[in-house]
Amino acid sequence: LLLGTLDMLILRTLVMGPAHGHTIAHVIEHTSEDFLQIEQGSLYPALHRLESRGWVASSWGVSENNRRARFYKLTVAGRRQLTAETNRWQLMVEAIGRVLSRAGKPREVED
Amino acid sequence: MRLIRYFRRTHWDEERTREIEAHLAHEFDDNMDRGMSPEEAQRRAYVRLGSPTRIREQIWTINSFSGIEAAVRDLRHGCRQLARSRWFTLTSVLTIGLGIGSIAAIFGILDAVLLEPLPFAQPDRLVAIRTVPNDTASMPTIQDWQRRSNSFQSIAAFRNWSPEVRTPLGSGGRVIEVSQNFLSTLGATVEIGHDFVQTGNERDCFQQAVLSGSLWRQLGGGTDLSGRTIELDRRTFRVAGVLPIAQTIEGSYALNHPDIFVPVGCDPNVRVTERGDSDFLVLGRLHPGISIVAATADLKHAAATLQKDYPHMYGGTGVYGHPPKILPWLTVVTGTSTEPSLFAAFGACGLLLLIACANLANLMLARNVRRRHEFAVRATLGASTRQLLRQLLVENAILVIVGSLTGVLLASGAIRFLREARALRVPRLDHSSISVPVLFFVVSVASIVVIFVTLLSTRRTLHSGLLRDLAGHGRSSDSGSLRRTGRILVAAQIAVSTVIVACASWTVASVYTLLHQPLGFNPDNLLMVGVDIQHSSALPAYNAVQAASFYRATVDTLGRLPGINSVAATKTPPLGFAVNQYDFCSDGHIDQCANPTVIAPDSYDITNGYFATVGQPLLEGRDFTDADNAGAPAVIVNQVLAQREWPGKSAIGHRIRTGELNGWATVVGVVGNVHSYSLETAPGPDLYLPLTYAPPTHMVFLLRTVDDPGAHLETVRRLLQSQHGDLLFFHLRTMRQEMSNEVELRTFLMQVAAVFGALSLALSILGVYGLLAYEVSLRRKEVGIRIALGSSQWEIVQLVLRQESRWVIGGAVLGLIAAMVSGYSLQAQVYGLRENSLTVLGGSLVLLMVPALIAIAVPARQVAQSDPMQALRTD
Numbered sequence: 001l002l003l004g005t006l007d008m009l010i011l012r013t014l015v016m017g018p019a020h021g022h023t024i025a026h027v028i029e030h031t032s033e034d035f036l037q038i039e040q041g042s043l044y045p046a047l048h049r050l051e052s053r054g055w056v057a058s059s060w061g062v063s064e065n066n067r068r069a070r071f072y073k074l075t076v077a078g079r080r081q082l083t084a085e086t087n088r089w090q091l092m093v094e095a096i097g098r099v100l101s102r103a104g105k106p107r108e109v110e111d
Numbered sequence: 112m113r114l115i116r117y118f119r120r121t122h123w124d125e126e127r128t129r130e131i132e133a134h135l136a137h138e139f140d141d142n143m144d145r146g147m148s149p150e151e152a153q154r155r156a157y158v159r160l161g162s163p164t165r166i167r168e169q170i171w172t173i174n175s176f177s178g179i180e181a182a183v184r185d186l187r188h189g190c191r192q193l194a195r196s197r198w199f200t201l202t203s204v205l206t207i208g209l210g211i212g213s214i215a216a217i218f219g220i221l222d223a224v225l226l227e228p229l230p231f232a233q234p235d236r237l238v239a240i241r242t243v244p245n246d247t248a249s250m251p252t253i254q255d256w257q258r259r260s261n262s263f264q265s266i267a268a269f270r271n272w273s274p275e276v277r278t279p280l281g282s283g284g285r286v287i288e289v290s291q292n293f294l295s296t297l298g299a300t301v302e303i304g305h306d307f308v309q310t311g312n313e314r315d316c317f318q319q320a321v322l323s324g325s326l327w328r329q330l331g332g333g334t335d336l337s338g339r340t341i342e343l344d345r346r347t348f349r350v351a352g353v354l355p356i357a358q359t360i361e362g363s364y365a366l367n368h369p370d371i372f373v374p375v376g377c378d379p380n381v382r383v384t385e386r387g388d389s390d391f392l393v394l395g396r397l398h399p400g401i402s403i404v405a406a407t408a409d410l411k412h413a414a415a416t417l418q419k420d421y422p423h424m425y426g427g428t429g430v431y432g433h434p435p436k437i438l439p440w441l442t443v444v445t446g447t448s449t450e451p452s453l454f455a456a457f458g459a460c461g462l463l464l465l466i467a468c469a470n471l472a473n474l475m476l477a478r479n480v481r482r483r484h485e486f487a488v489r490a491t492l493g494a495s496t497r498q499l500l501r502q503l504l505v506e507n508a509i510l511v512i513v514g515s516l517t518g519v520l521l522a523s524g525a526i527r528f529l530r531e532a533r534a535l536r537v538p539r540l541d542h543s544s545i546s547v548p549v550l551f552f553v554v555s556v557a558s559i560v561v562i563f564v565t566l567l568s569t570r571r572t573l574h575s576g577l578l579r580d581l582a583g584h585g586r587s588s589d590s591g592s593l594r595r596t597g598r599i600l601v602a603a604q605i606a607v608s609t610v611i612v613a614c615a616s617w618t619v620a621s622v623y624t625l626l627h628q629p630l631g632f633n634p635d636n637l638l639m640v641g642v643d644i645q646h647s648s649a650l651p652a653y654n655a656v657q658a659a660s661f662y663r664a665t666v667d668t669l670g671r672l673p674g675i676n677s678v679a680a681t682k683t684p685p686l687g688f689a690v691n692q693y694d695f696c697s698d699g700h701i702d703q704c705a706n707p708t709v710i711a712p713d714s715y716d717i718t719n720g721y722f723a724t725v726g727q728p729l730l731e732g733r734d735f736t737d738a739d740n741a742g743a744p745a746v747i748v749n750q751v752l753a754q755r756e757w758p759g760k761s762a763i764g765h766r767i768r769t770g771e772l773n774g775w776a777t778v779v780g781v782v783g784n785v786h787s788y789s790l791e792t793a794p795g796p797d798l799y800l801p802l803t804y805a806p807p808t809h810m811v812f813l814l815r816t817v818d819d820p821g822a823h824l825e826t827v828r829r830l831l832q833s834q835h836g837d838l839l840f841f842h843l844r845t846m847r848q849e850m851s852n853e854v855e856l857r858t859f860l861m862q863v864a865a866v867f868g869a870l871s872l873a874l875s876i877l878g879v880y881g882l883l884a885y886e887v888s889l890r891r892k893e894v895g896i897r898i899a900l901g902s903s904q905w906e907i908v909q910l911v912l913r914q915e916s917r918w919v920i921g922g923a924v925l926g927l928i929a930a931m932v933s934g935y936s937l938q939a940q941v942y943g944l945r946e947n948s949l950t951v952l953g954g955s956l957v958l959l960m961v962p963a964l965i966a967i968a969v970p971a972r973q974v975a976q977s978d979p980m981q982a983l984r985t986d
Contacts, residue, residue: 021130022137040134041161044127045169052116052173063133065140070130 006038006046007055008089011074011082014056020069021047047072055081120174127170131163182505189506199478200510203471206874207514207560210467212521213867214460215545215553219526221453223543224445230358232298237440238403240266240393240410243433248393250290250313250375250383252417256435259413262406264398267296268391271365272378275839277342279330286343287360287369288378294321296396297360303327304336304352307374314384316377320348324356326370341371344839348373361539362444365392386424394440407437445539455614455937462611463871468560468567469604470878475507475568476597477885500569507565515557519545532859567596597882598915602922605959608875609926610933612955615868617934620947622861626854631785631794632685633726634846637813638820639684640827641842645808649835658806659740665812666718668834669827674817679721680802680810684842685785686849687811693770695798699756704768712752712796713787714771716807721799722747722782724815732763732780740803744776752796753781772804790850790857811842820845872958879919879959880966887911887970891977898979904972911971912964919963923956930955 013019013027024047025040050056055078063069074082116123135156142152160166193200228234240256242248248256250268257266268290276284291307302324308317320341322330327350330339339350360366375383375391382388397406411434418425442450479486486499494502523545530540642665644650649661662680670678683691692711696704719735722728730750739745746767753762762778769776784794802810816823824843831838894907902910934948 020133020137022134039161040138040159041166042169044131044134044166045173048123048127048170048173063137065137067133067136067140068129069133069137070126 005089006042007050008082008085009036009038010043010046010050010072011055011078011085014072014074014078015082018061018071018073020061020063020071022063022069024072050078054078116174117176120171123174124167124171128163128167131160131166135160135163181501185502185505186509188502189509192506193509196478199474203474203510204514204517206467206470206474207511208517208521209870209874210464211515211518211553211556211560212525213518214457214464214556215518215522215549216525216529217453217457217460218552219522219545219549220529220540220543221457222546222548223541224453224539225441225450226548227539227542229441229444232300233399234298234440236264236397236399237297238395238397238406239438239440239443240395240435241438242389242435247389247391248435249386249389250391251386252389253290253391253393255417256410256413259416260406260409262397262401262409264396265292265296266393266395267293268375268393269293269365270375270378270381270391272373273841274344274378275841276371277345278326284326284341284370285368286371286373287365288373288375288381290375290391291315293394294354294372296394298396299354299358299360301352302355303334304350306352308351312376313374314376316374318346318348318377319351319374321352321354321372322350323359323368323370323372324354325359325368327353328356343371343373343377346377348377366444386421393435395437403437403439407434410435410437459611459614459867462607463867463874464556464560465607466604466611466871466875466878468564469600469607470874470881471510471560472564472567473597473600473604473878473882475564476600477882479503479568500565503569504561504565507568508561511557511561511564515553519550519553522549567600597886598918601879601882601886601963602918602925604875604878605919605922605963606926606929608871609923609955609959610930611871612868612958613926613930613951614933614937615864615871616951616955617937617947618864619861619868620951622857622864624947625790625857628790630685630790631727631783634850636816636818636820637725637846638816638823638827639811639813639842639844639846639849640824640831641809641811641840642831643809643839643841644835645839647835647837647839649838650808653808655803655806658808659803662718662802662806662810665831666720668830669812669814672823672826672830674823676815676817677720677724678812678814679724680718680812681721682716682802682807682810683787684811684813684846684849685725685787686789686846687787687842691771695767695769697756697767698765711770712748712798714769715797715799716802716805716810717799718802721813724813725785726815727785728783730781730783731761732778734780735801739779739801744772744774744804745779745801746776747780747782747799748778749782749784749794749797749799751784751794752798753778755796767798769798769800771800776800790854809839809841821848875959876962879963883915883919883963883966884970886915887967887974891974894974895977895979895981898975904975907975908968908971911974912967915967915971916964919960919967923960926959927952927956 009028010024013024013031016027019027021043025038025043028036028038047056047058051058051072055075056072057075058070058072060068061071135153138156138159139149139152142155143149147155229237231237240248242252248268253266253268257263270288272286272288274286276286278284290313291309291311294301294306301321304321307319307321308315320343322341336350336353340347341350342348360369375381381390395406397403414425414434489499490496526543526545530543644658644661645653650658666678666680669675691714693714695711717735719737722734732747735745735747746769748756748762748767756762756767757765762781765778766775767778768774782799785797786792786794787797812827814820814823814827828840828843831840890911894911897907897910898904930952931948934952
């Protein structure tokens with residue numbers, strides 16, 4: 001996983017509604033069609049960081065398996081952060097794409 | 112935010128732990144759904160997540176301030192470690208305190224004396240101009256220098272004057288006579304009133320004086336100058352201006368805190384229009400941007416044109432034809448010898464600091480070896496080498512910081528002591544203190560010491576085979592490189608201390624020689640009373656016969672006082688500085704009469720019986736008699752002059768020509784040499800004439816008393832005053848008092864050097880002894896094997912001595928070479944260094960080598976005496 005993208009992916013997952021850590025990990029893996037294998041161990045430090053920055057809020061609840069789990073939901077600040085990060089990501093992808101496609105073509109000879 | 116999290120770390124740790132457990136439970140559920148066995152499901156869940164402890168650690172780190180926390184932990188641990196080994200801590204703190212304290216003190220003085228700018232406008236443009244060889248110049252010469260060169264904004268003249276001073280406070284005060292442009296050249300500001308009236312004619316006096324701020328404050332201060340006067344030689348001077356207190360003039364001789372400034376025209380004894388009267392010291396202010404080198408070249412040119420215009424004045428051969436020298440004013444203020452001595456002291460303290468560092472490194476080296484087990488355990492428990500190094504660095508930093516604080520305290524004490532020790536007369540010393548630059552200096556030195564010492568002591572301990580250490584093997588067998596580090600330290604320490612001990616001994620020996628050399632006269636029980644009879648009732652108008660009979664009558668009167676053995680008078684007493692010189696040549700070198708100034712001896716006018724009174728031995732011929740007063744002129748020469756003029760022959764009966772008589776005279780006696788100027792200055796050629804040939808207007812009476820000479824001073828003064836109430840007295844002191852200034856300062860220097868040398872000697876002996884003893888004890892196992900194989904104790908001691916002393920001797924040889932080099936560079940400053948050098952070098956070597964050899968032999972004997980089986984088992 002690219003450095004710094006885990007935060008963005010977690011925020012994106014939470015747009016669809018509150019979820020607990022285990023769900024978040026599986027959703028990311030499933031929606032990326034198992035292309036993105038996240039290291040589950042790094043998920044919790046990331047969640048802790050996001051929560052301390054005020055981008056997500058959490059509370060204990062009961063999961064679909066009838067087990068206790070800590071549910072995370074997006075805050076207003078988190079939504080704003082996601083928009084900003086997504087925009088930045090888009091711009092970067094486009095820029096990198098342009099560079100790569102230009103480099104792929106043979107250079108035209110100028111006269 | 113972060114702070115709150117920091118304090119709720121435990122809460123969050125619990126929360127996240129539960130959350131991770133929940134995650135594992137969910138994963139377990141999923142795995143069970145996939146049809147795994149419970150054990151497998153559990154295992155896979157853990158594999159997927161990774162170590163929960165790692166995750167918790169990561170979150171914990173997010174919640175804490177990692178750097179600071181680690182530092183605090185190291186600090187606490189370090190303090191605990193240091194508190195546990197109290198002796199080690201105390202020794203290290205004291206060692207580093209002494210090292211840093213001494214260098215901080217000397218830096219504080221150096222900063223105040225040499226680096227702080229003078230309190231005048233643009234002080235870097237101020238210079239002193241000195242003629243060769245006498246330093247002084249006449250007023251017309253100075254004025255011509257100004258006119259004929261382009262480098263100087265202005266050139267001023269000044270001179271010491273000792274009139275009888277009367278202020279509302281009483282009598283006394285230092286007077287300096289200056290040219291009219293002196294204050295403006297110096298860049299001093301007049302705080303109250305105004306500068307001297309600038310007429311351009313230096314003969315003008317106008318009875319005006321400018322006072323120093325400190326004298327003005329003693330006189331009551333105020334801003335109103337009207338009606339404020341002082342009296343000099345019974346003439347009234349009005350106070351024209353007052354200088355600010357901040358602009359104190361400091362220096363030596365005339366510049367030693369003068370309180371009263373008067374125009375040169377006010378001193379009746381000075382002839383400011385005479386080109387030949389070279390009485391003045393010279394201060395110049397350079398034009399902006401002119402360097403001293405450029406000004407020197409310019410002035411050389413001006414002096415050359417003067418030489419051409421007045422060949423009789425500035426001609427002459429030898430040094431007299433040399434152009435004047437230009438020095439920065441600060442050098443004059445601090446004295447030419449202050450700067451090199453301060454830097455020498457600074458260097459010595461630097462060496463002491465090096466010794467202290469080496470000692471500290473030695474102590475730590477030994478301590479780290481003892482702690483290898485601890486390091487190994489910590490490394491096995493997961494501490495990285497970097498963490499261990501950081502731990503050591505923190506421990507050393509604690510030591511050095513505490514040591515530096517001790518050092519700063521010591522330094523401020525030392526500075527206060529030196530400021531109050533009146534013997535040490537370094538100008539501007541009063542300004543020195545533990546200031547910001549000094550603290551900055553201490554911090555930088557301390558940081559370097561920490562890094563240096565840590566690197567030296569840990570280079571090997573942390574790296575080599577930690578695990579083997581843990582197992583208890585190889586504690587002494589693989590410490591070869593460690594031992595090499597230690598031996599290099601020992602050698603370096605011996606080398607450095609040889610240098611310090613040698614230099615300190617040189618200083619001590621030189622002062623001792625200086626104070627115990629023969630003076631050429633007997634200074635005990637000798638009282639001096641100077642009397643000026645000019646314009647008094649004893650001599651209303653100058654009359655040679657009257658003056659001479661007054662002096663002779665006074666000698667007779669004083670000689671009859673109880674408790675007085677004998678009395679004589681001289682124009683200038685021994686060690687009296689101001690000596691007259693006149694043109695001179697003799698029948699021994701008749702060709703010199705064409706150019707007589709170059710070889711002029713110091714000339715003394717004396718009464719009969721002078722030599723007997725001061726205790727100067729008459730080596731040949733006879734003393735003056737009353738018969739010499741009339742008829743053919745007779746003179747007495749000293750040994751130096753006799754040997755110079757008539758080498759290998761008797762001087763008696765030979766003839767000399769002196770400018771004082773303007774004619775020839777016959778030598779009737781030869782006397783011993785005396786130190787006329789100072790203790791360091793070797794006796795020069797002296798010429799003695801009977802007082803009656805040209806009686807001066809002032810004389811110094813020398814009284815040889817039976818008991819304490821100071822007790823007779825009042826009696827003598829009252830007796831003379833009862834005869835002539837208006838006599839002026841000067842030079843009222845005993846010969847011992849006269850010498851005490853020089854003796855005090857030198858004794859003080861000697862004591863400082865002795866203490867300093869002893870201190871560094873003690874430090875390095877301690878260090879060398881400690882390390883060598885430790886080195887030898889490391890060889891316990893080897894010695895055990897040797898004894899088991901049949902070596903005798905004596906053979907063991909010999910072997911160890913031979914092997915270990917190689918480094919000691921190497922260090923000593925290196926130190927000797929360095930000591931000789933530093934001795935060579937100190938030659939100019941240390942009196943009699945050449946004569947003492949061999950004794951001193953040998954002595955220093957013995958002082959260092961003997962303890963070092965004992966430090967090897969004693970532990971070697973101990974090791975050799977111990978039971979070989981025990982030695983083999985213990986290690």
